[in-house]
Amino acid sequence: MTTRQARMFAIASTAIAALVFLILTVHSHTRFPALTNAEAITPAVVAGKDVWHRYNCINCHTLFGEGAYYAPDLTKIAQLRGDAYLTAYMRDPGQFYDERVHRRLMPKQNLSDQEIADLIAFLSWASNVDTQGWPPRPILVATGLAAPGAAEQPGVTAVPTRPVSPEDDPIAAGENVFKNATPACLACHSTTPGVNLAGPSLAGIASRAEELIASGEYTGEAEDAAGYIRESIVAPSAHIIPGAMYSAGGMSFMPATYAESLSDEEIDQLVAYLMSFR
Amino acid sequence: MRYQSQSVAYWYFAVAIVLFGLQIVFGLLSAAKYLGPDPLLDVLPFDVTKVIHTNLLIVWVLLGFMGATYWLVPEESRTELHSVKLAYVQLVLFTVTGVTAVIGYLFRYGTGNKLLEQPLPHKLAIVATMLIFLYNVGMTIRKAGRFTVTEGVLVLGLAASAVLYLPALFEFENYTISIFYRWWTIHLWVEGVWMMIMGSFLAYLLIRLSGVDREVMEKWLYVIVGLVFIAGILGTAHHYYWVGVPSYWLPIGGFFSALEPVALVGMAAYAYFALRRAGLSHPNKLALHWTIGSTVFALFGAGLLGLSHTWPAVNRWTHGTLVTAMHGHSAFYGAYAMIVLAMITYALPTMTRSPHEGESYLGYAAFWLQIAGMFGMTLSFATAGVAQVYLERIVGLGYLDTQLKIQVHFLMLILTASIFAIGVGLFIYDFFRRVPLTEVAADEAVELSASGEAQPAG
Numbered sequence: 001m002t003t004r005q006a007r008m009f010a011i012a013s014t015a016i017a018a019l020v021f022l023i024l025t026v027h028s029h030t031r032f033p034a035l036t037n038a039e040a041i042t043p044a045v046v047a048g049k050d051v052w053h054r055y056n057c058i059n060c061h062t063l064f065g066e067g068a069y070y071a072p073d074l075t076k077i078a079q080l081r082g083d084a085y086l087t088a089y090m091r092d093p094g095q096f097y098d099e100r101v102h103r104r105l106m107p108k109q110n111l112s113d114q115e116i117a118d119l120i121a122f123l124s125w126a127s128n129v130d131t132q133g134w135p136p137r138p139i140l141v142a143t144g145l146a147a148p149g150a151a152e153q154p155g156v157t158a159v160p161t162r163p164v165s166p167e168d169d170p171i172a173a174g175e176n177v178f179k180n181a182t183p184a185c186l187a188c189h190s191t192t193p194g195v196n197l198a199g200p201s202l203a204g205i206a207s208r209a210e211e212l213i214a215s216g217e218y219t220g221e222a223e224d225a226a227g228y229i230r231e232s233i234v235a236p237s238a239h240i241i242p243g244a245m246y247s248a249g250g251m252s253f254m255p256a257t258y259a260e261s262l263s264d265e266e267i268d269q270l271v272a273y274l275m276s277f278r
Numbered sequence: 279m280r281y282q283s284q285s286v287a288y289w290y291f292a293v294a295i296v297l298f299g300l301q302i303v304f305g306l307l308s309a310a311k312y313l314g315p316d317p318l319l320d321v322l323p324f325d326v327t328k329v330i331h332t333n334l335l336i337v338w339v340l341l342g343f344m345g346a347t348y349w350l351v352p353e354e355s356r357t358e359l360h361s362v363k364l365a366y367v368q369l370v371l372f373t374v375t376g377v378t379a380v381i382g383y384l385f386r387y388g389t390g391n392k393l394l395e396q397p398l399p400h401k402l403a404i405v406a407t408m409l410i411f412l413y414n415v416g417m418t419i420r421k422a423g424r425f426t427v428t429e430g431v432l433v434l435g436l437a438a439s440a441v442l443y444l445p446a447l448f449e450f451e452n453y454t455i456s457i458f459y460r461w462w463t464i465h466l467w468v469e470g471v472w473m474m475i476m477g478s479f480l481a482y483l484l485i486r487l488s489g490v491d492r493e494v495m496e497k498w499l500y501v502i503v504g505l506v507f508i509a510g511i512l513g514t515a516h517h518y519y520w521v522g523v524p525s526y527w528l529p530i531g532g533f534f535s536a537l538e539p540v541a542l543v544g545m546a547a548y549a550y551f552a553l554r555r556a557g558l559s560h561p562n563k564l565a566l567h568w569t570i571g572s573t574v575f576a577l578f579g580a581g582l583l584g585l586s587h588t589w590p591a592v593n594r595w596t597h598g599t600l601v602t603a604m605h606g607h608s609a610f611y612g613a614y615a616m617i618v619l620a621m622i623t624y625a626l627p628t629m630t631r632s633p634h635e636g637e638s639y640l641g642y643a644a645f646w647l648q649i650a651g652m653f654g655m656t657l658s659f660a661t662a663g664v665a666q667v668y669l670e671r672i673v674g675l676g677y678l679d680t681q682l683k684i685q686v687h688f689l690m691l692i693l694t695a696s697i698f699a700i701g702v703g704l705f706i707y708d709f710f711r712r713v714p715l716t717e718v719a720a721d722e723a724v725e726l727s728a729s730g731e732a733q734p735a736g
Contacts, residue, residue: 001497001501002497003427003493003496003497003500006497006498006500006501006504007500009500009501009504010500010501010503010504010507011504012504013504013505013507013508014503014504014507014508014511017507017508017510017511017512018507018511020512021511021512021514024526024527024530025458027524028458028523028524028527031523031524032452032454032455032522032523035454035522035523035524036452036453036454036455036522038452041451041452046451049451049453052390053389053390053391054386054390055386055390056325056326056329056386056388056390056395057325057390058390058391058392059324059325059326059328059329059390059392059395060323060324060325060328062598063453064454064457064520064521064522064598065520065521065597065598066392066457066521066598067392067598068324068325068328068392069598069599069600069602069603070308070311070312070324070325070328071324071677072677072678073598073677097678099314099315099316099319100315102314102678102681102682103313103314103315103681103682103685104311104312104314104315104316104324104678104681105315105316105319107319107320107323108320122453126453129454129521129522130522131520131521131522132519132520132525132528133594134519134520134594134597135597135671136594136595136671137671137672137674139670139671139677140674140675140676140677141676141677141678142676142677142678142679143674143675143676143679192674195674
């Protein structure tokens, strides 16, 4: 090979690769509107994107798996948790997580309510972008239980929780009830999609409750999703989901003791917490 | 130093390595936050230390490229620089831009667009600096009328870097489209045109250090550039996985990313065979360490560790985990930090008056501590990342629960990062204990032959 041939090789391979890349770029532009739901990019979504940039979110979190690796991925967060929770969380992350438990915490960002609403609009838009099936399973922030059965290991007595105070957001207080009621809800229920323990997974419970109420198959007395969740806690057999896994002879396997052992306020908090899973 | 104007390179190198030191300070701070809890949570949170860490990297590596170019071009074109004054203006402008951007980040003044966080005024200042730089280099070459392949590749790489920064000036309403064009800058820099810059520095150093025939080296430099672009341009596709683009980018990314190590194998083989032919005669063996080290570490970090997670079926699980940090640290260090340190180490004995005779053992300590530290950091990120993928993505633990379980790897990270930091500290000390020369020395000891190339092995 001569120098001249080597130079031709460098120029030709660069030119061909660049040409193919440009053609594919042009073609990609014709597909972006459909793949990214471009018509759903409202002024609120654009404003939310600016909030995302202004507060430097990407240098801790990832979105579409891109960013820093110090905080959870947020691609699908708006599909996993409801607006009420996300709003309360962004007002004060310290209400939901404790640095002494997880060794890291999101600092309070002092976002205005408008900024929070815009950011949620942006994250909701992002959660509907076609990411070709990524992530292959939901990326959750904290599942509470280290692993199914871990609490029974010697030396592991309780799930780490942050201490709660009366000023806490009801959702944060409800999470504490979920972990510390007797018997603890999370002993039988995970909040991980698809992970059914002794009881069914409670991931997406708010959306499923709404669908159930609307379906006409519901036999209990509740009128809305929150009412249904409350009823399931205090009277587990009021409506039985068909199947042999969780009930027999019209009686749910879930203990019917919570109406007694939990205060009304605690039940309200628990409902608020469970309603945040959509 | 053969030309007086080459002395501007000293000041570029001086600022570059000070910023390198500062980059490591912010890196250590960020690593400590992985271990947590963070006493600086409300004063200096992770997002701030991290953005400063990555931006300082870009600033000091670019300063290193510019300094090395001002060192290389007079020698290759056999002339003084067109304007020394302009070179100093450019240095001050670029340094002020970089430092004020970093100070701005302390107050959250930035665009929050990963790696391109610089606010618009700073971006425009960067473009202006690049134009001054290219003008000065271009005029020098034009006046000299002598233009080697090595500097041709270098100048094309620098000019293309400036052009590829332009997409960073635009904003898009669609986040997916802004991701698409962000990688035109970042990916086509680091896996495209910066590779040209690295390749030309490598050719320059190998010709000087080993004395191999320039014709042969420059012919293979072309081949390496060709290999870089065959894989690098379409390899951009591996940044387009899972971000809302058409799915044909997945197989394209997989195939062309798998080809990316070929150019890096080429560079390592290039260096190895150059030395085999020449039989080492240049006295600056430390510069040779950095040169060969750069090609080997780049092959390991950029080539192999990149390949380890670019196949779409693998990346589906590893995407957005510490596995990426493993690749990022070793690739940037091997390819770009080390080649700049190689150029500095090569130029240093002739641009300064050393207070001691003979070899600098401090310099060797700096080299080996950095290599060992970075290798350990790479392994720490790798083990943490693999554990994260398993626990979080496969077992299904929450993100925060997983991070608690991999604390031991963060301890290892801090330990090895401290070793690395000592190596960087020694390099900086070794640099500044010498006195810069402003005049061309009459009795250049390193000047081995009239042509400036090393003597054949005796």
